[in-house]
Amino acid sequence: MFDGMQRRVASMWFPRLASDRALRLRPVDGAFVLTLKQNNANRIYCLNAQAEQQGLHQGMAFSDARAFCPEVKSRPANLNGDAQFLHVLRRWATRYCPWVGLEGKDGLVLDITGAAHLFGGEAIMLSDMRQRLSRAGLSARIGLADTRGAAWALAHYGEGLAKPGRGLEALGGLPIMALRLEEKTAVALQRLGLRTVADLAGTPRAPLTRRFGPDLMMRLDQALGHQAEQITPLAEPPHYGVRMTLPDPIGLYDDVMAGTARLLATLCAKLKAQETGARRLCLTLRRVDQEAQVVELRLARPLRDPDRILPLFERGVANVDAGFGIDQMRLEATQVETLPAHQVSAVTTCRKDQLEDLISRLGTRIGLENIQRFLPADSHIPERSFIIAPAAYSEPEGSWVALRPRPLRLFPPEPIAGMDTRPPRNFRWRRMALSTARATGPERITPEWWLEDDNWRSGVRDYWKVDTRQGRRLWLYYTPQRPGWFVHGEFA
Known part of the structure; x- marks a missing residue:
């Protein structure tokens, strides 16, 4: 991608991602843990620094934690919320470079090749990352090196910046687990006296490969740059929104419905291409005085059929105050769900569709929950x-x-x-x-x-x-x- 330029990779690790997210939503003082039910027992899933100082640790039974620290406060863990929050952080990290991927369930990996000079150098870039994350209340450890493996090792076991071309020098003193090895492999290597990355790098490769397989040497080569390891950035989620700017303002009901029909046809084509259906639609009508009228439609089932959706807008559009005219229309699917294509047969009945449309019509008046x-x-x-x-x-x-x-x-x-x-x-x-x-x-x-x-x-x-x-x-x-x-x- 950058010919003739030394590749540089940064790794961000959030050791307390779940607890930091929970405390951002509802701050508490003192020891705090998140619990998760595992093997019919509540165990500590994540904890803050004060809880660690009290002797608590991840995986500890919550009943034992209460015995060690009676004043500890707890909440149940929310794994889906944590995953969504990590995606938010991934999107935030694109301010530093366009190539950002996920590193497990609590980390990010950034290919910052050719981007550090925009921030005044690598050291200043890392400092900016730490300051912004600290202000957001997030604990983060960051490593930067020539390879993804070396950056991960520094973030988890060293936290620092490895100079270009000196990967072994920066990693040599780190424990063997810094190479992302399985625990049983690391324990076996330590029993052989190989405790650091430098020890492993200085040992003949053939006997180790015969005993532990090729994965051990592959991890070492990835960390030292002898074997390539790609960074795959996540694609941005599709945006289901369409807009129309009108040359002359409109205000009649029939004109607004005609514009809505055109927007709806384009939006439903996007939904069909992604095999999704809309559950909530938002029609924004901007008037010439810059005020906006919003018509929200909630559907009983995910839909992408414009002929079924358009009549459901009639009641909301009829109540719109067009003022001196509407010069811009925007239609967005604010909530979507998967809606795969299905086989249509000669015996297909439309009774279910009619019931769903009736529920949607009534829901616009009294609310779907009712x-x-x-x-x-x-x-x-x-x-x-x-x-x-x-x-x-x-x-x-x-x-x-x-x-x-x-x-x-x-x-x-x-x-x-x-x-x-x-x-x-x-x-x-x-x-x-x-x-x-x-x-x-x-x-x-x-x-x-x-x-x-x-x-x-x-x-x-x-x-x-x-x-x-x-x-x-x-x-x-x-x-x-x-x-x-x-x-x-x-x-x-």
Whole structure:
């Protein structure tokens, strides 16, 4: 890439990336750790400097940590949040050079060849990196050398700057683990008396290759520059936004919808090329007075069909105040999800699409979270045999399995008079006098002892399906432990 120029690589290591990110969001004083459940035990995943000073370390059981340091504060780790934060840091690091890649889950690697002079030299560049990261509340260790392996070794075990062409001189005194070896290989080398990189470099290669395989010498050659190691920068994520600048301002509803249709066709083509669909769209209409009107659309399912999306904008566009006219339109998919291409057959039905479009239309009025559906749950307790979930973020899957029919309506148990173990012949319920015509049962349901539920503290229940002469079909139960009758539901 840079012919005739010495390659230079910088490695950034964030030893406390997770805890630093958590403390940036909610600062605390004193010892702090993040915990992660591993092998049925809560263990320390990451910790700050104060916790290390108290004798805590990564991988330590959290119960032991509380014994060592009772005042330690903790939070659960968020691995997805840490990964996203590392991507944010990668994008920030492109201010120093365009070639920035990830180094594991807590580091970055930068190919700064030909870029250091823009900052006044390598030492000044590294100093600028440290100062900016320190101001952001991040602990970082940085190494710079001719190769990726040497820069990684300096960041993790030396933290410094290796002069060009003097890799072995800078790495010679570092421990053997600085070559990114497996722990068992490093332990075996130390037992042979090879404790530093210089020891390994001065040992005949053939016996070591026969015993440990070619990977050992490959890591040494990569660190010393005898074998190339590429840096692959991450591609920038696709941007799903389109814009249109109008020569003359518009303000009529039909004109705005026509412009939206043109933007939507271009945006959906981008989404199709990436096999993604939009879940949230934002239409920004800039007026000639520089004020902006925003129409946001949230969809029940990821979509990239302009003919289905365009009608959903009608209500929002109709409420836009165009003022003296709109001279710029911008449409952006602010939230996207994968939507792979699927085979279309002659028996494909559009009923599901119609339901999703209806949910989206209603969601623009009352909010997608307020449109809910019932889903089956794995429990024999009537109140727990279902869950309520937003229809836009769930699929209608599964089915209710019951040996006996269940009522469509359930309500909190309502007591009625009756002391016998069979349903009462005559009883009053909700100010109505009812008499039993036919009773089917009993069906005994026992409580789930492993869950806390005050409504089931009375013990087992014997359920009966009761058809009354007045036309009511009720679901009654009797509690043997505390004799009493209750109405729990009503059949259709």
